[in-house]
Amino acid sequence: MFTSTTYSTxxxxxxxxxxxxADALMSGETNRYANLSNASALLNQFFDRINWVGFYLMDGDDELVLGPFQGLPACIRIPLGKGVCGTSALTKESMLVRDVNAFPGHIACDAASRSEVVIPLIQNEKVIGVLDVDSPELDRFSEQDVRGLEEFAAVLIKHI
Known part of the structure; x- marks a missing residue:
């Protein structure tokens, strides 16, 4: 995992x-896709200087499939262990990547993306997907962003 040397704004x-x-927005709604859609919209509104935010969800035991998102069209399927999202899902660890071009095996869905943060979504000790946020800026995200997004993911898990 790469760490950022900048500070979150x-x-x-x-x-x-x-x-x-997020908790208030999703309270009482049981549809997973509705809640993930609103979560991606909420995050898109929350962040500046990003070009993609959304979810990849587990499809079987060895692949992620594109879920609700905000941004340009994206890769539809990502094998477990491949790219930043697949690695996060496999290791069950958040990934902070300062420069995606320096990440071995990075999957370039959007050529404009330069940095990325991915948070695994873990429910009952099983990865059900990942939250992915991309930026066209190098070193856009910090450890503070990771902690904040992990907190967001913990709330989201209660609603999906």
């Missing part, structure tokens, strides 16, 4: 507000 308390907003 998003204060920790803003991430707490984001998590509360």
């Amino acid at each position: 998003i204060p920790t308390e803003k991430y707490a507000q984001l998590a509360k907003q």
